[in-house]
Amino acid sequence: MAVVLIGALLIVAGVVYMAGAALWRGRLSDPAPARAAPDRSTPNLATPGPTLEPRRRGLGFLGLSQNWPGLLMVAVGFILLLSVVVL
Numbered sequence: 001m002a003v004v005l006i007g008a009l010l011i012v013a014g015v016v017y018m019a020g021a022a023l024w025r026g027r028l029s030d031p032a033p034a035r036a037a038p039d040r041s042t043p044n045l046a047t048p049g050p051t052l053e054p055r056r057r058g059l060g061f062l063g064l065s066q067n068w069p070g071l072l073m074v075a076v077g078f079i080l081l082l083s084v085v086v087l
Contacts, residue, residue: 003084010077018070025066 064071 003080007077007080007084010073010080012077014070014073014075014077017073018067021066021070
């Protein structure tokens with residue numbers, strides 16, 4: 001029973017970690033990361049005014065290099081849950 005709880009906890013913690021890591025990197029609607037141009041007054045957006053559609057913001061926040069701890073937690077939790085089912 002403890003293995004199931006630990007596995008489920010690791011999966012949930014991994015997903016929460018990855019979501020938090022994406023949010024902590026800065027506003028998702030900024031055209032560039034905040035650390036790249038801190039003194040910039042007006043962002044270079046595709047349309048004038050506030051928008052959620054940036055001109056240059058790729059899916060870099062979904063990369064493996066930033067999310068490996070969360071992916072590792074999910075993988076270990078999944079393996080623990082599978083080990084209980086197989087046994």
